[in-house]
Amino acid sequence: MTAQSPDFASLAVRLGGYGQRVFAEFGLGGRGGTVHGVGLSIEDFVGNVLSEHLEGRLAHEASRGELFSLLATAMRNDIIDALRRAAHAREEARPLVRRERGAEGPPALDELPARAAEIAALIDEERYRKRVRQAFAEEPELAEMVGAVLDLDLAKPQEIAEALGISTGEVQNRKKRLRRRLVEYGLVAGTGT
Amino acid sequence: MNRADGFAEQMQRLTCLSDGLFGEAAEMDSFEAEALLRAAGMDPDGLKSRLYQRLDQQAQTHGRRGKPLPRVYMQALDDLRPLTLPARKEAEILGQAKAAVNRVIERAKSLSKLLEGQSAPTFTMAYRNKKKLSPRDKQLLDSVTEEQRKRVEKFRGD
Numbered sequence: 001m002t003a004q005s006p007d008f009a010s011l012a013v014r015l016g017g018y019g020q021r022v023f024a025e026f027g028l029g030g031r032g033g034t035v036h037g038v039g040l041s042i043e044d045f046v047g048n049v050l051s052e053h054l055e056g057r058l059a060h061e062a063s064r065g066e067l068f069s070l071l072a073t074a075m076r077n078d079i080i081d082a083l084r085r086a087a088h089a090r091e092e093a094r095p096l097v098r099r100e101r102g103a104e105g106p107p108a109l110d111e112l113p114a115r116a117a118e119i120a121a122l123i124d125e126e127r128y129r130k131r132v133r134q135a136f137a138e139e140p141e142l143a144e145m146v147g148a149v150l151d152l153d154l155a156k157p158q159e160i161a162e163a164l165g166i167s168t169g170e171v172q173n174r175k176k177r178l179r180r181r182l183v184e185y186g187l188v189a190g191t192g193t
Numbered sequence: 194m195n196r197a198d199g200f201a202e203q204m205q206r207l208t209c210l211s212d213g214l215f216g217e218a219a220e221m222d223s224f225e226a227e228a229l230l231r232a233a234g235m236d237p238d239g240l241k242s243r244l245y246q247r248l249d250q251q252a253q254t255h256g257r258r259g260k261p262l263p264r265v266y267m268q269a270l271d272d273l274r275p276l277t278l279p280a281r282k283e284a285e286i287l288g289q290a291k292a293a294v295n296r297v298i299e300r301a302k303s304l305s306k307l308l309e310g311q312s313a314p315t316f317t318m319a320y321r322n323k324k325k326l327s328p329r330d331k332q333l334l335d336s337v338t339e340e341q342r343k344r345v346e347k348f349r350g351d
Contacts, residue, residue, distance in 0.1 A: 175216040
C-alpha cells in the first residue's frame, strides 16, 4: 500500500525541528551548527532525507507508520553516522595511530585518538547519560523524569507515570518541556568525563 | 558479533534512551517544531524556502539529464514554493492556493485536537439564585449558555 502524499511544507518544518533536537542532543549547536569535520548542517540533513524520499531511494509504505517517522529516523541515523565518520576521518589523519589489521568494521569508539575520541564521546552512551543528568539536574520535575528513564530503565509514558505518581498527560508535558530546554540550552558537548 | 553490528546496537540503545527521555519523533507536531526552530534562531519559512531552492536545483539537474520528475517531487516543490515567488502557471497558482488552504485546515484540526481529552467547560448557574433577575433575564442567560455549549461541542467535534 502506498501512503497518501503529505504536505511537504509541514513535513520539512517537523524534520527541521527534529533535526534541531538531535543536534542539541549531541551538542552540535543551532542554526550555524554543523557536524565537525563533515560540515553538514540541519538543513543539509533535512534536504538529503527529503531528496532520497522524493527520488524513490527511501520508499515509504503506509502500513509501516507515518512518513515523518521514517524520514526522522533516517535523518537521526544520518547525523549519528556523520559524527562517526567525522571521528574516523580524524583518526585516519593520524597515520601513526595503531590500527588493527583485518578488523571488521570501524574501530571501537574508545580506541580512537584524543581529538577523534572527543567527537566519538558525543555518541557514547555513558557520556550521553551523564550529559543528560547534568543538563536537567536543576529542574526537579525534569530531573525526576530523567531519573525514571535512566535509573529505573522506563520508557513508556504509562510506566513512567505509574513510577512517578503522575498522569500520562503530565509525562507528555514534561517530555515537551525537556525537548524545549534541550533545544534552548543543548547538552554540553565534549567528553563529559 | 562484528564491530559494525556492535555500533548499530549501541546506536539503537542510544535511540531508545533518547525516545524515553524526549519522546518519539512522531510526538513532535508542526506547531512545536516551529517553536523549537525559532528558539534556536532558525526561521521556519526561511528553512522551507532554502529547501525549495535546493530541490528546485536538483529538479533542473534531472531535467538536463532528460529524467522525468516523479509526481511526488513536483508536489513537494509546489508545497515548499515560497508565496513570494511568482507562480509559473495557472495550475501552479491553484496548487499553491490548495496547499495554503490545506495548511490552514490542518492547523484548525490540530487546534481541535488540543481540546480533545480536556473536560468540557462548566457553566455557572449562580445567576439562577439572584432574586432580582426577571424570568426573562433567566431565559436570555439560559439561551446564551446553551448557545455557547453547542458552539464548544461543535468545535470539539462531539
